[in-house]
Amino acid sequence: MQKIIGKEKSLSDLLSNKKYTIHYYQREYRWGKKQIEELIDDLTGEFYEFYDSKDSRGMVEKYGHYYLGSIVFSSGENQAAIIDGQQRLTSLTLLLIHLNNLQKNKLPENKVAIDHLIFSDRHGVRSFNIHVDEREKCLNALYTDNAASFNSTNEPESVRTIFDRYQDISEMFPEDLRDKALPFFIDWLIYNVDLVEISAYTEQDAHKIFVSMNDRGLSLTPTEMLKGFLLSEIKSDKNRSDANEIWKKQILDLTAIDAKEDDDFFKNWLRAQYASSIRETKRGAVNEDFDIIGTTFHKWVRENAKKIELADTTDYERFVMVYLPKYVAIYKLLKKYSLEFSSDFECVFYNAERNFTLQYQVILSAIASSDDDEVVKQKIQTVSRYIDQYIARRSFNFKTLGYNAVKNAMFVVSKKIRRKSVQELRDILQKELQNMDFDLDGIDDFYLNQFTMKNMRHVLARMTYFIENSSGLNTKFDDYVNREVKNPYDIEHVWADHYERFQDQFQTKREFQNTRNRFGDLLILPQDKNRSFNDSTYQEKLPMYFGENLLAKSLNEKCYQNSPQFIRFIKDKGLDFIAIDNFTKDSIQARQQLYKSICQKIWGVDLLMK
Secondary structure (H helix, E strand, O other): OOOOEEEEEEHHHHHOOOOEEEOHHHOOOOOOHHHHHHHHHHHHHHHHOOOOOOOOHHHHHHOOOEEEEEEEEEEOOOOEEEEEOHHHHHHHHHHHHHHHHHOOOOOHHHOOOOHHHHEEEEOOEEEEOEEOHHHHHHHHHHHOOOHHHOOOOOOOHHHHHHHHHHHHHHHHOOHHHOOOOHHHHHHHHHHHEEEEEEEEOOHHHHHHHHHHHHOOOOOOOHHHHHHHHHHHOOOOHHHHHHHHHHHHHHHHHHHOOOOOHHHHHHHHHHHHHOOOOOOOOOOOOOOOHHHHHHHHHHHHHHHOOOOOOOOOHHHHHHHHHHHHHHHHHHHHHHHHHHHOOOHHHHHHHHHHHOOOOOHHHHHHHHOOOOOOHHHHHHHHHHHHHHHHHHHHHHHHOOOOOOHHHHHHHHHHHHHHHOOOOHHHHHHHHHHHHHOOOOOHHHHHHOEOOOOOHHHHHHHHHHHHHHHHHHOOOOOOHHHHHOOOOOOOEEEEEOOOOOHHHHOOOOOOHHHHHHHHOEHHHEEEEEHHHHHHOOOOOHHHHHHHHOOOOHHHHOOOHHHHOOOHHHHHHHHHHOOOOOOOOOOOHHHHHHHHHHHHHHHHHHOOHHHHHO
């Protein structure tokens, strides 16, 4: 092996006007929402350690540094190839693109130049610094803040994943860092976040480094260390042996869901049932119960045994042999119905479809170890309905659902509803919704952009499923949101993207685009139909809409003929459905109000009391 060079570099040093390739056998970008969530949580949490709103920009230089690991390259004669670390570098590039979009409309003095960390411009040709041909179109759409126009369905796996993770970043990035604190965070990220660049001259040597760094034995997991502590406190050999068998059965059940599901379960369970404090988002704040459980829950249990009523051998036996199986069974149920639609637990599926991972913690907090199956069912239904409504209210008001943005609020709710009765749950959660700073009136101004894209598809699917199901049609919600099928549903604009057809109604193309992206101009259609209708006029689309789902069909006057169940439904619900022969600007406004009425039937506070 030739000489190895390792250098500590800031993100700015690592990416500034650089060009990296990725070998064909490593090109799949596979990070999920969980990894993005952890990255943003780690970075913003560290930034909050130093940031004070009274600081000047120059003080960022004195903020602490954060180490983000090592990157392994092979440094050939031309471009450097990434051997290990492309998941992080790709994710950081997506974060930089999002930050760049956030600052586009800010004054020059509040902007940080980061274009050169995202792409290089040579001879007038832009190419992204992590260069993979198949990604260019997607990254261009994201960089130009035009994600709403990019359809990822038929793209390669990595491109679809990149597109989805960018949406996650848009949703997760904390609201309080989007304004005054934004340039401070960008400065800190690019100059104070460090990585170690490990370079070898040949690709073979780089691979040897990679193997030596990642193949040096296995450490005990937090779950295994927790098991060791709990079982060591059980005095009876027989009871300890029985507890061990029960423990092994629960862990096998959890890891059958996912290899690391055991760790996730303990984090959710311990936070739900026992955590009493959470770290404040301010300089100098220290980690509290919630935060420590998220990293070293085995240590937290050992140091807080009395707090969770573990005093003698009987308590430890009960914890492992009674409480653990009870809550594992409920957690498995929640995980099952997060992937499998059930009318009994539909909101668990809805919340999971929108990637609201905190629902497991909040639901588990409401359940007492003495609850029977029927009470558990009612509590799951009540809490999951509340979360569904909470998500809707934030989404319609353009509020992020990112982990950092909502974890404190969800922790407070978890404490309020901990082991409460069903009726107490309903009363508390109804009051929580009524006291929110925003409500469904946000629908009046709801529109499609890169921030609302994922949720918009969900909302349109929910509306379509609601009116069809209520009108006696046997349709399935998950058919409308499943992106893995051959011909998934896409968002359809009723108006085609042809400004020249509507110039008499608008003074500028921007005004036309803003109106075209309003909620009232949108439907969902199968992808092939969406594309074939793309340039058609409304008059050409109208007869074709009649052959589609009921929300689209309702624009056609034939929908109101020989449809007794649909007519009965709209009359009973007081919904102003009408056929529209000529779809104008006023039609979009009227349709927006109709959509608002439908959403009020789906997400009304009174539904929590069912």
